[in-house]
Amino acid sequence: MSFDPPNRSGRRVPIGWTLTLWGTAVTLAISLLLCGALYVGVSISLRDQVDAFLVGEVYEFLGATHHHTGSEVQLEGDIRQELGSRLRNDLGFRILDLHGKLIITSDANDMVAAHWRPPRHDPQPGSRPFFETIVPPDGTVAYRLCTLRERLPDGRDCFAQASYSLEWTAASLGEFRRICAVVLALAVLLALAAGRFLAWRSLVPLRQLAATAQGIGAAKLNQRMPVAGVGDEFDRLAVTLNEMLAKIERYVRQLKQFTADASHELRTPLSALRGAAEVALSRPRSSDELRQVLEEQLSHYERLQRIAEDLLLLARLDAGENVLIRERVDLNQAVSDVVDLFRPLAEDRRLQLEFDPVAPVTIEGDNGRIKQLLSNLVDNAVKFTPGPGRVVVGLIRHDGVAEMTIADTGIGINGDHLPRVFDRFYRVDDSRSSKDRGAGLGLSICRSIAEAHGGRIAIESRPLHGTTVRVTLPVRLAPG
């Protein structure tokens, strides 16, 4: 399984490889830094050893030539003997006067003589020795030169020099560089392998998530992502995805239910229409009979029209389409209008419909829709409360919201039904005749209207004691 994202966004490197390459780059950088530091340390240390060795040798040479008397620059035999093994071909000595004229030398043809130049400083007698590294322009091996200023027994000031070939040092450093290169190469290979392995290992849960996700389709929405239970990022991701899946599953279930209910609701009046028309036409009828059939058709048709209009309104409200008029709504007035509209109906059913008008509560919203919401709720309350009883409508304003309550002393709603009463086409009592009952969309519309205003609707009920519906609307509509 590959995690390549679609090649649109330009990011084409799989995450495992990205992690690996970054790890390798970091390892390489650290190794380079370490090798470089070691190399510098080793070369400084080597040079210091060479320098200390050269100073010692210069003083030995000065001591041995103390009693050199001749005018010959060549070492006399006894001195040569005294110096013995110190005279090697990688080590040269000489003494020069302050003008650079050679007084004495261990080897007239030594490499130093070939590239003579005066010391760059002019050290004072008894001062610290001066060191420099000379790289011959002819490409032969570089050497280290130590220069001292001393006073000869005859009172002349001179420079005493010792030179030492850096061939061995260079060889050591070269060896060291080769070791470093091998170490670096190994580090890179190791980092690549380890990074690849770690990335693969740490992405195992992701691959599992992807595999599971691929298996989840519209028909298998009840499946969930595996949660290892270790509480890491992948667990959190899986939990989040599971919550999302649960939501989608709920929506899809609602949608399926809705479609099934809608087609059922439409089928019933449609089949009644069709059947009645077919039967009416199956043999000759009197005009009175035909009139009766047509009147029945009209009532079925009205039911269809009502459902179509309600569904359209719900679809619009749900789609967030701009179906609300923004205006100032005096809720006190709106509630009064609706209560006045229903009062005779309530009185006919021996119900007290009560509303105590309060100081104007003005909110921003759609007057018509709010009245529609209120009349649906009051209509329900009146319908489901047997007389004698009461329906009390309340209105208060608090904390930036207006709250309306419609409380009745009616038959109430069983706890099983309560969570579903706002669902579309959901009817608590399916036994009522189709003429009497609504399509089961009234409360859905109420909820959609409240939510389109940024408000909420809640219902609580005790069977046989009554139902209270609470609608809260924000005083100010959200912009947009």
Place this chain on the structure above:
Amino acid sequence: MRALVIEDEPAVAGFVGKGLREASFVVELADNGIDGCRLALTNDYDVVVLDLMLPGKDGFKVLHDLRRGEKQTPVICLTARDSVDDRVKGLDLGADDYLAKPFSFAELLARIRALLRRGRAMVGNPIVVSDLTIDILARDVRRGGTRIDLSANEYRLLEYLARNAGCVLSRTMILEHVWDMNQDPMTNVIDVHVNRLRKKIDARFDPPLIHTVRGVGYVLRSAES
């Protein structure tokens, strides 16, 4: 009465035309906005029924041109899109009423008649229907000289019926005008109000003045008219 129906859907144009003819209108049909606009501008009609979605020239444009041409013919707009914007736009452009499809023909006819009545004459004060007198300024209602006490709602309902005396008013129209609610009347709430009013106006007097028109609504009229 002359009516112009501008509607491209033949089925709708057919039943509206047939219905209006049977209600004694002389009907002309136009199936596109351009013809419709030309007819409305050249002839004098008593009412124009205008669909908003038309080929050639849409209903808003027709309405706009009509009003710019100083034609004050009453216009009822029909639309399949019952969106708030359309409604507001239509009324702003000078439509007199608005009906969303699907509509009932009885509703359309009731609205056309109410419009025609409104155009014909302002009602005087008091309004007199048979032996019922309504003093609009004093809000005083008498029948046969006897004063009748009405609640605020009952009075508003009666005044609306009386201002349109002889015209059938649908339940939707009553809800719209008396309660300022723009929706389908639920249950039988309007009937309950009308019945209460009836008890006060008609129960103790003869003849009854408030009549139910089956499948449409209510009308206030004296028996002889």
